[in-house]
Amino acid sequence: MAKVLVFQHVAAEPLGMLDPMIRQRGHRIRYVNFSRDPNAQPTVDRYHALIVLGGPMVPDDTAGHPHLATEIRCIERALERDIPVLGICLGAQLLAHTLGAAVRPGSEWEIGWYPVGPGRDGGADRLFAALTQPTPIFQWHGYTFDLPAGAKHLARSAAYRNQAFRYADCAYGLQFHLELDRRLINRWLSLPAYLEELENSGVVSSAEQIRQDTDRHIANSNRLGQNIFGGFLDLLGQPAARAVLPSR
Numbered sequence: 001m002a003k004v005l006v007f008q009h010v011a012a013e014p015l016g017m018l019d020p021m022i023r024q025r026g027h028r029i030r031y032v033n034f035s036r037d038p039n040a041q042p043t044v045d046r047y048h049a050l051i052v053l054g055g056p057m058v059p060d061d062t063a064g065h066p067h068l069a070t071e072i073r074c075i076e077r078a079l080e081r082d083i084p085v086l087g088i089c090l091g092a093q094l095l096a097h098t099l100g101a102a103v104r105p106g107s108e109w110e111i112g113w114y115p116v117g118p119g120r121d122g123g124a125d126r127l128f129a130a131l132t133q134p135t136p137i138f139q140w141h142g143y144t145f146d147l148p149a150g151a152k153h154l155a156r157s158a159a160y161r162n163q164a165f166r167y168a169d170c171a172y173g174l175q176f177h178l179e180l181d182r183r184l185i186n187r188w189l190s191l192p193a194y195l196e197e198l199e200n201s202g203v204v205s206s207a208e209q210i211r212q213d214t215d216r217h218i219a220n221s222n223r224l225g226q227n228i229f230g231g232f233l234d235l236l237g238q239p240a241a242r243a244v245l246p247s248r
Contacts, residue, residue, distance in 0.1 A: 001027055001028060002027045002028070002048035002049060002236040002237065003028045003046065003047045003048055003049075004047065004048065004049045005030055005032065005042060005049070005050050005051070006029055006030065006031045006051045006052075007042075007050070007051070007052045007053060007071055007091070008031050008032065008033045008035070008053050009034055009035055009055025009056075009057065010035050010054075010055050010056065012188060012191060013053050013054045013055060013089075014031075015029070015051070015053070015179060016177075016179035016180050016184050017178075017179055017180075017222060017229070018051070018179050018229055021226070021230065021233060022233065025233055025236070027048075027236060030047070034067040034071075038065070038067045039066075040070070041070060042070070043074070043077070044077050044081065047083070048083055048084075049083055049084040049085070049236055050074065050075065050083065050085045051085075051086045051087075051088070051091070052071060052085075052086070052091030052094055052095070053088055053090070053091055055089075056193075056197075057090065058093070059090070059094045059096075059103050060097065071094055072094060075094060075095055076098055078171075079167075079171060082168070082170065084170040084171070084235040084236060085171040086172050086232055087171075087173040088177065088178075088179060089140070089141055089174075089175060089176070091173070091174075092145065092164070092165075092174050092175050093143060093145050093173075095148075096146065096147075096148050096165070096173055097145070099148035099149070099151070100149065101145050101146040101147065101148040101149070102145065102146045103143060103144070103145045103146075104143065104144065105142060105143055105144075106141070106142055106143055106159065106160060107159060108142075108159055108202065109141070109142040109201035109202060110139035110140070110141055110157065110160065111139060111140050111141075111198055111203045112203065113136040113139070113213040114137065114139050114158070114159075114176075115134035115135065115136055115157060115158070116134065116135060116137045116156070116157050116164075116176055117131070117156060117157070118131050118132065118154070118155060118156075119152075119154045119155050119163070119164065120153050121153050121166075122154045122155055122164075124152075125152060125154055126231050126234075127154075127166075127172065127227075127231035127232060128154040128166075128228065130228055131224065131228070135220065135221075136213070136216075136220070136221065137176045137178060137217075137224070138176065138177045138178075138180055138185060138214070138217075138221060139157075139176050139177065140177060140194075144160050144162060144175070145173075145175075146162065147162050147165055148165065148167055150168075151165040151166060151167045152165060154172075155174075155176075160175065162175070163176060170235050178221060178224060178228060178229065179225060179229070180221075181218065181222060185210070185211075185218070186211060186214070189210060189211060195207060
């Protein structure tokens with residue numbers, strides 16, 4: 001059994017489909033929710049993996065969100081310990097920032113479903129070998145990051161070259177949201193703050209169009225998520241086989 005530390009920034013952005021995947025393997029999850037406790041001072045030393053989720057802030061806004069400096073220190077320590085690290089959206093940007101790469105506004109927003117295809121190193125990666133061709137994946141971001149020095153380039157989209165990367169053997173950054181299921185996407189599309197961001201983003205798709213696209217693409221996205229996240233969880237070791245009890 002492994003212990004997984006999870007950094008959450010807003011209530012509407014939890015682990016999603018990753019939560020049951022982790023628990024089904026017998027691992028334990030500890031959430032640190034910085035929106036509830038911005039002064040939390042977690043340590044990764046007692047954990048076997050770190051997952052950093054998404055949020056509306058940007059990595060260098062440590063003045064407005066001091067907990068980001070805490071998270072960066074924790075990511076640094078996790079990299080020192082060589083434990084699996086997974087950054088999603090803001091989490092990927094924080095991982096790239098920690099590794100010395102630039103994080104900056106992108107040329108346009110991606111909100112909704114966009115084809116994401118393999119990067120130059122994706123086919124050789126144990127997780128991203130599952131991404132063999134451009135596949136619609138849910139996005140919600142207006143920032144991007146440079147590829148950290150020494151990182152492997154795993155995925156790209158038409159507007160954003162750097163959609164996913166791996167650093168060393170077990171640190172992964174994913175700009176997109178494979179963890180979301182239909183319920184969570186529809187929740188985002190019902191929240192005023194998200195709808196306001198969508199309206200101000202310049203993205204052509206409406207909330208209703210994104211809901212329709214979700215109905216078309218969510219099943220394939222969830223299957224890809226099962227493969228990629230399953231590969232990440234394999235880094236924690238295979239779950240122990242359950243004992244088979246004799247029938248009565």
